Amino acid sequence: MQHKSLKIKEMKLYIEYSNKDIPKSEDIKTLTAQALQAKQTIINRSGNGNDFLGWVDLPEQITTQELNDINSVAKTLRKKSDVFVVAGIGGSYLGARAVIEALKNNFDYALNTTPLVLYAGNTMCEDYLSDLMQVLDKRDYSLCVISKSGTTTETAVTFRILRNHLEQKYGKQEAKQRIVAITDKEKGILKNIADKEGYKTYVIPDNVGGRFSVLTPVGLLPIAVAGFDITTLINGARQMRNELINHDTSIALDYAINRKYFYNIGKQIELLVNYQPNLVYFNEWFKQLFGESEGKDNKGLFPASVSNTTDLHSMGQYIQQGKRLMFETVLHVENSNNHLSIPQQQDDDDKLNYLTNFSLTQINHKAEEGTRMAHLDGDVSQIQLSIDKLDEENLGALIYFFEFSCAISGYMLGINPFDQPGVEFYKKNMFALLGKK
């Protein structure tokens, strides 16, 4: 079992190969050289897509003044909103949602915590938006619309409907106080509307792609409105950045080396695995980050995910005994944020008294360990990324870790990790079918 420890926190990476997957030392040696070269390509800004490396220095460049401004706007919006709508699609909402879901109460909507963050502009589903309007008719709300160009159909259509609704509900003046636009710094439809109407705006930097944008206002404003500490989030990312930039051995390099190794020996699928339901959207963020970065030129690992132990009772059978297509990357969280004990039952009628010495988290960890052993036996090699707990600092570090690993992985795969040409194909057809000029 390999073991690399970060000084900055308890974050560690473990690799366990199934018997069939054990690498030769020269394989790892070759891949390590490639990974170091890829890292150098990032630092030297000499690779494909180097116009989109703005994410690398975000944690260092963002100023206290910028963070204060976001926090101050968030505070105002929180005061006047029962509901805060985030309107954006893909990288314009997934990062924020991943962080918010990981940190919030799993059932905040049933606890009258406000503001409740709801997501829109990420679907054309008529029932979804109709249902949302029922809520917005009844509740005080404000809105953040996130789009670089303002032309993304799902977000633009939703914004037209909500903007109209806000103006009817509150009048044009108050509506303007309830809308924030996060968009291009100078051009585009949304920027023009925002300037004309006088909305508060934040900038999506030109050199940061959507899936790498969570540490810009795209992610930071919604996270702050949800009540979480963006300064600590950035601080976690900054610590991870310093670790990864300044060292030639790191958990990010180890991760990139090993996932490329698994790809080279024929694995088709990387399964991101967690053991807690509030990480489901972190999985979704991961899937966009890696799928959109690597999935081109007929290359790349197919990113899939499960949330255990829930999904051990649905996808578990396939993973254990189906076609041998995958390895797993398990996100292990050492400590829970709450404590709940299992009560003693005098007559032990459910035969569970043997568990009352364990916390639920300890049982969950035994399930995780049992699964790791079972899957290794079933020829599913294991990468485990272990973190101390789910908080802003760890999430910031995790985000930077995966972004950096993803960029290295993309360069090792020989593709441009920062474009997404394939996303345009369906849009082009759709616009033709809709008769757009």
Add this chain to the structure above:
Amino acid sequence: MQHKSLKIKEMKLYIEYSNKDIPKSEDIKTLTAQALQAKQTIINRSGNGNDFLGWVDLPEQITTQELNDINSVAKTLRKKSDVFVVAGIGGSYLGARAVIEALKNNFDYALNTTPLVLYAGNTMCEDYLSDLMQVLDKRDYSLCVISKSGTTTETAVTFRILRNHLEQKYGKQEAKQRIVAITDKEKGILKNIADKEGYKTYVIPDNVGGRFSVLTPVGLLPIAVAGFDITTLINGARQMRNELINHDTSIALDYAINRKYFYNIGKQIELLVNYQPNLVYFNEWFKQLFGESEGKDNKGLFPASVSNTTDLHSMGQYIQQGKRLMFETVLHVENSNNHLSIPQQQDDDDKLNYLTNFSLTQINHKAEEGTRMAHLDGDVSQIQLSIDKLDEENLGALIYFFEFSCAISGYMLGINPFDQPGVEFYKKNMFALLGKK
């Protein structure tokens, strides 16, 4: 484009092959013979796992009296509950959740609709259950616990905690009125507790496996408590059953034939695709049904899913241009249940006036059509299952359609579609690690 129409409803199946995937006519002929043989194996109950074919006749066998009893119990529980907790894992909750999410308001939790259905017993996550207890401290609730044996750890631990909580909150007598157990007809830990305490019980039939159990009380009680019409659900399933059992050409056979064809030519992944967020749990139910049925003996398509257009902005790039691993099965819903129009904007500052003649659903369908064309160009063959709308009747028919197709697919693959031996492996390790005797 093939085209088979059901008399009973507007449900249709379309197949479009990418240029690289076009079958030879003898391929389809051979597979058709295999599919008909598989169908006969089901009807004759002569195949592996034929002890678990109870699901085949469920829609015919359930009586009006049984449905009335479930509806009557559901009515009582609805009256006394702000929250209804469904405690079960895998097949013990996924079917109910798939139907409830497809039919309910997307934001019911923000509309004070009651009872709010919440899910537990499907995770060991300490934060999740702690968060749930905060809700249950404040709200009136009742509970349905679903487990054949009563020994499934996630569900049993949750049930101990909630049973204790209910007894402390309401006293032992009232707690008994708020608990329903769905379990074995005569034996097992949960059955024993229910008999001792005098809980209302429903039976999980011996010949119906978890993933095929949504049309038993396992699915029907939660669906009824959520306020939906289980008689119509069963009626939809019954119509589909009659169609599939009584004909030797059907959409289920076509579906099974084509997914086996794609498997034979080397596809690794079947992507279930929808275009509305309230079908995400239908995807999850599908993934268990097919993954757990087919994923054994190193065989089977890996079941994955996306919810578009949302995921076109995350997984879309990979599907369009990544490694060519998959075909898609698209669930097309022709009509929405709500209507919402796009307002005219006088100065057209967002350049969307060209869309105001379209409903959101029409735009969504153009996105779907544009995606189909793009993915065919990208060598991703398309199966499309088209339904009229999301209601109880169509969902009942869909459920039976997928169950029947899955059984045929399993027999065509040469495995037992009704067991899940691999699920035990992690449990065995876990129990050893926990020191269970």
